[in-house]
Amino acid sequence: MDVDVASAPIFIDLGYERGEPPTYGSPGYSTMPRWVPVSMLAVLVLLFAGASAGPVKSPLSTVFQLSVGPSDGYALTERGSLLAQSYGQLSSYDLRTGRLSWVAGESTPSYRLRTVGNLVLMRPLAIGGGDPGTTAVSINTGANRWARTGNVVTVPGSTTLLGVSGLRSVTTGNVRRVTGTVDAIDPYTGATLWTVVVPGTAVLVGVPGPGDEGGRMLLIRDDQTATLQDLSDGSVLAAGKLPQADYGTDNPVVAGGEILLRHPGAVSAELSAYDPATLKQIWTIPVAGTFAAESCGDIACLISAHGLIGIDPATGDRLWSRPGWSTIEQEGRVFVAYAGGQSADNPVGVVDPDTGAIQVRLNGWRPVPGSGGEDALLVTRTGAAGARTMVAVARPGDMQPRLLAPLPAGTGDCQAAPGRLVCRSMYGQLVIWAYGKV
Template sequence: MTVIDLGELREAAPRPPGPAPRVVGRPLRMAVVLALTLLALTAAAPVAKRAAFVVPAPLGSMVLLHDGEVFLLEPGGTPAAPGRLSAWTIPTSPAARPARRWQVPVPVAVTDGFTQLRRHADVLLLTGPVGRSDGEYRAFAHDRDTGRVRWQRAGSPRSAGPDLLFEDGADGRMTINSVDPSSGRDRWSVPVSPGTVLFSSVADGVDRIVMVRPGGPAEVWDARRGVHLHSGQLDHGGTPSNTGFDVVGDLLLAVAQNSGRLTGYGLDGLDRRWEVPLPTPSFFVACGSLICAQGTAGGVRALDPATGRTVWRDNRWELSGSERGGRMLASGLGRGVWHPLVVLDVASGRVAAELDVWNLAASNGPDGPVIGLRPAGDGRMLVAELDVAAARARVRDVLPAVSGDCQTDAQLLLCRLMDGRFGVWRVPR
């Protein structure tokens, strides 16, 4: 068995090289001093050794951590030596080894860039380009227990509750097909009108499909049943060529670039609810009960979804994607990976805490921990759980020989090691 020695946390980790984080305000300086003091006290005590394992992998491999399991996609070189997909079980005992449950070959071209690997129900979905010239994407549904391919089809799937959605352009006609993930059989299909197609999502995937025709009516479809819900003519003061659309929560948003106007329509009925001036944003995202517009050059503007009114704005931040208990993470603007993180109060935009510089591990569960990492010197990586709701960072471990590319779920933390393999740790809660 290969065991990674986690060592002892004896000193506070140095900040990665780069510009110093901004100081937001005098009331926070005392909190920062206290936080550093607590970090130093934590560093003085030895950290208990954690269960640590290594999953062997050649350079260039992709990995997915999901619900305590590891799925590994190894690249292929030639048709005679195709890529391989394998499933690994991570033991609960430190004295055991990770067990490879199955391994199957995969098409060579699927491992060449832009490949996706994810779990849905009882299948593992591998999606990628199957040709080097035509750009066709194809999805392969592997049985989670055996690895055998149950079905395959052209396209890239989206989750929609228990089922999957595929966009199909066969015979020059676009359709959206609902697919049973276990069998690959179509449940229903919806014809796609020429124009913009948007997807409204909830926690378990797409729930509504929105089609906006240039100069024509918009349509809303139920993505779980394939049922037409609403149609309506949109009046947003822009032309089809310079109007962008987005869906956030229960609103369809139209951004007229020529006039700098943002119009909000309710998805239930496509009724026009408000119109406000707004410089062209990069994207919209739901943040608590508000809508946050991220600017093209950074900066966040929070809007009231009922009126479009700007509730607060701050040009110092860009959103980092984690929200808990009415608070969310944001990072300072700048280049590179390492930026100072802050916790914002969603309702007011007020800075609740500064968390210093962290890089976030990808989270594969909506309720899993928010894990931050940063170099600790001597090839080590400091690991902390970022408690967004409590607005504080809790140091959990120091891991050796970690290069980055980390993922986490409710049970485990997985990171790429310096030699290309993957280390897996059980992070205490």
């Protein structure tokens, strides 16, 4: 009988009585799974990468800091300098490097430092009701240039300074109520160029000249007679009589190159515009329900209990209306709208005053005085009690401010300059930080 033999190999298990095969102890190939070395290498790469990266660097870096008194003034100049007064000694520092430029001699501490042209104007605190006078210091060297009695004010568009005696009140704008005399001052020597005698009182308004002819001085006396005078020689360029009105530090105002006066009309309050070169009336519109006018960039704004109205100062035409707004203020090169009264309690946002459009909503962020450079605005925000103050950058076109960093606890009284933030600390230091573009 034929027998079928299977062609597949046959294995016979002989057991381990005769010992293990030699390849069991030292196989000729790796017995470790292939994924193990790859995983170990990935873990090592992550560990070394994390160690080399280090902590995240803050966008704010300290450039330098100074010791100052709690009431010592400081100011930032357009030339990139920091002027700081420490216990009566005025010093100038380069904001970029912190290098000391000059130190002026000892003087009485000033409550405010003002810069105009190549001068720093210093007016000390009045003690005992006397006149502390005004001292001019060179912004380039720190040398005293001149000193004189009374207060010294500036006129936009002109290098001529005005010395005012018996100053009744001062505002942040270009309108002041004066009495006594008004002296035109040579900014280089401090000498009086010409004088106007003011019987009673008068409202002094700085008015821009046509083209590049520089600023002019408008004086409106108690009997409503007005004179427009050239600041170089005091000559009268135009004169006339204005309507009876509540003249003060906010009336009239200069907006868009025109003089705007709010005054009583036949039926209700009216607003009239006057040519700054001839004092001739240009237009008149009714403004019932409003209580003030102000400059809003190149246009004018009417303030009412219901909101803000933008008008064209050349024609009196209404441009826009924003309920709830109370004022628009300029910070550096941008404009900020506020709500809830004429104070910086409730910033609405960075706005375009020509159209009334909101460019960046602030939503609780508060502007830092000064300029962040170009169209940037530095803003701060304080959280709940004990929380640190945050600083951010707001630029037109962004949905919201871009966060920079938190400030140390107890930081305040800040001012901004392009690429720099200057603040007082709770430890009596004036700290200067640098920050990059966000």
